[in-house]
Amino acid sequence: MPWAGGSPIRLLVGETAGVAGGVRFLRSTKGYRIAYRTQGSGPPLLVVPPWTTHLEAEAALSGYRAFHEALGRHHTVVLYDRWGTGLSDRDRTDFSLAADVEVLADVAEHLRLRRFALLGPSHGGLVAAAFARGAPGMVSHLVLYGTRASALTRGETWAALRELILANWPVAARAIAAVACRGAEPGDIDVFAEVLQASGTPEMTVAFQDAAGRTDVSGLFAGIRVPTVVLHRRGDSLVSVEDATAIAGRIPGARLEILDGEAHVYCVGDVASLAERITAFTAGGHGSASAQLSAREAEVLELVAGGCTNAEAAERLVLSVRTVERHLLNAYTKMGVRGRSEAIARWLSRGSGGRPSA
Numbered sequence: 001m002p003w004a005g006g007s008p009i010r011l012l013v014g015e016t017a018g019v020a021g022g023v024r025f026l027r028s029t030k031g032y033r034i035a036y037r038t039q040g041s042g043p044p045l046l047v048v049p050p051w052t053t054h055l056e057a058e059a060a061l062s063g064y065r066a067f068h069e070a071l072g073r074h075h076t077v078v079l080y081d082r083w084g085t086g087l088s089d090r091d092r093t094d095f096s097l098a099a100d101v102e103v104l105a106d107v108a109e110h111l112r113l114r115r116f117a118l119l120g121p122s123h124g125g126l127v128a129a130a131f132a133r134g135a136p137g138m139v140s141h142l143v144l145y146g147t148r149a150s151a152l153t154r155g156e157t158w159a160a161l162r163e164l165i166l167a168n169w170p171v172a173a174r175a176i177a178a179v180a181c182r183g184a185e186p187g188d189i190d191v192f193a194e195v196l197q198a199s200g201t202p203e204m205t206v207a208f209q210d211a212a213g214r215t216d217v218s219g220l221f222a223g224i225r226v227p228t229v230v231l232h233r234r235g236d237s238l239v240s241v242e243d244a245t246a247i248a249g250r251i252p253g254a255r256l257e258i259l260d261g262e263a264h265v266y267c268v269g270d271v272a273s274l275a276e277r278i279t280a281f282t283a284g285g286h287g288s289a290s291a292q293l294s295a296r297e298a299e300v301l302e303l304v305a306g307g308c309t310n311a312e313a314a315e316r317l318v319l320s321v322r323t324v325e326r327h328l329l330n331a332y333t334k335m336g337v338r339g340r341s342e343a344i345a346r347w348l349s350r351g352s353g354g355r356p357s358a
Contacts, residue, residue, distance in 0.1 A: 023055055023087055026110040028103055035087035036080035036107060040072020043140070044116035045282060048104060048124030048131075049082035051152075051208055052199035056087065061192065062185040063271035070275035074283060075117065080107050084208070085200040092204070095211035100127040101134065108138065117141040117282045121266040122152065122239075123208070126217055129251075133223045141282045141333065142228040145274070146236055146264050148243040149221070151213035158213065162206055169202040179237050183262030184269045192265060221250035227333035228254040229281045231274065235262030252322065253329030255281075281333065293331055300327040305344045 025033050035055055058064055071077045083103050084092035104127060108116065117140050120128025125147025132139040153161055165172040170193070177192040196205070228251050232244035241258060248256035257277055263269035293301065296317075303313040314324045328340070337343045 025087075026106065028083070028106040030102075032083055032089040032091070032103075034080055034083060034089070034103060034107065036078060038111075039068055039077045039079075040075055042073075042075045043282075044078060044111070044113050045071060045075035046078045046104065046107065046113075046116055046118050047080075048100075048118060048120045048128045049080060049085070050122035050124045051082075052085040052196060052205055053081045054086035054195055054199040055079060055081050057195045057198040058267070061195070061265070061267050062188050063269065064267045067267045067271035067275050070272065071279060074279045078107065078111065078113075078116075081199075082208075084204050086198075090200070090204070095207050097126060097130055097211075097215050097217075101130045104128075104131050105135075114138065115140050117143065119143045119145065119278060120147060121145045122147060122264065123212060125247075126212075126215070126220070129217075129220055129224060132226050132228075133220060136225045139226045140338070142224065142226050143231060143278050143281060144228065144247065145231045145266055146233070146239050146244075147230070147247060148239045149217050149247060151209055152238045153209070154213055158209065162209070165202045165206055169197060169205075172202070173197050180264045181268050182237055182264075183235065184265070188263075188265075188268045192268070221247055222252070224251045224254075227281075227329055229277075230254055230256045231259060231277055232256070233259050233261035233263060233269070233274075235260075236264045237262070238264045253326035255330065283336070293334055294327075297327045297331045297334070300324055301331050301343060301347050304328065304340065305347045 023035050023037050025035055028034055037055055068077055068079070080103075081088040082100070084090055084095075115138055118128040118132060120126070120143065122145070125144040126149075128142060129144065129147075132142045151158065161172065161175070164175070173193040173196040174189070176196060177189045181188045181192050199205075200208075228248075230244050230248040230251070232239065232241060234241060244258070245256060248254045259270070259273055259277065261269045261273075266274060299317060300313055303316060304310070308316065310321050310324045310328070313319075314321045317324070328343070332339065332343050335343055335346055337346055
């Protein structure tokens with residue numbers, strides 16, 4: 001049985017063979033049916049759905065299989081269709097961020113996951129961030145990809161696109177796909193356009209984007225207290241490097257990693273590099289260090305292990321307290337520990353895994 005923080009994930013009998021083991025269903029706390037699937041083995045990694053999704057249709061994208069198989073070599077990967085889209089119930093009138101966070105919690109509860117990593121691509125990044133802020137003890141690692149702090153399109157651009165979606169959904173889907181899949185395999189534009197149409201009605205698609213534009217997340221990121229990495233493809237036309245940098249700068253201790261590529265859709269383009277960055281970061285979730293500590297991280301941890309407070313360590317190293325906190329969070333991630341006490345214990349009894357890199 002897949003590992004799930006000490007509890008086995010409950011698999012339904014009769015699952016079908018497929019890209020990720022077959023689609024199953026759960027009932028949310030409000031009674032809606034949510035479609036999900038699991039793949040791989042190891043510590044759980046929940047992938048929060050972006051704008052709209054369809055677990056079966058997405059499998060035709062060029063990098064879908066390779067991306068999730070790469071994650072599945074390190075994790076039990078949990079995917080689910082956003083409420084209102086795909087194979088989940090389509091009847092939805094509450095488009096709030098809180099409603100999506102509640103469904104994420106329902107998925108974790110159904111699978112009896114006590115602690116897990118979160119991957120939030122695009123729209124899913126805000127949901128993942130909100131959950132991590134509200135339940136930091138349940139989130140071992142937070143990975144944000146292609147996320148920005150407001151709607152992906154807005155103003156006059158969204159007004160025109162919104163009208164096109166409602167007037168001619170096939171044409172609008174093709175236009176969106178051409179931008180979102182830029183630099184991917186030639187067939188991905190056609191496939192993603194079909195995914196969008198299969199995922200949700202034009203009215204539902206518009207409602208999600210309208211809601212994203214109204215959501216105030218100005219204070220969301222500063223309150224996150226879990227190890228976080230912000231991943232971004234340099235040529236993404238929907239989210240700029242500046243957007244990604246701004247989010248990383250608001251999250252205490254977050255790392256920003258810029259990858260080559262243009263596609264906004266996470267499972268097309270160079271999916272191998274993206275999956276590698278994700279698993280390198282999350283590998284610490286089950287006790288193995290993802291990388292050696294830097295010299296500065298080791299200095300900070302040595303002082304803390306010697307009894308210094310964060311403020312005292314900052315004064316000795318002529319750093320800000322926030323910088324010390326960032327180094328500690330990075331060290332926790334690399335060592336695969338959950339907090340200060342465990343990190344100190346590991347450091348004081350360290351072997352090769354705790355030695356700083358040159």
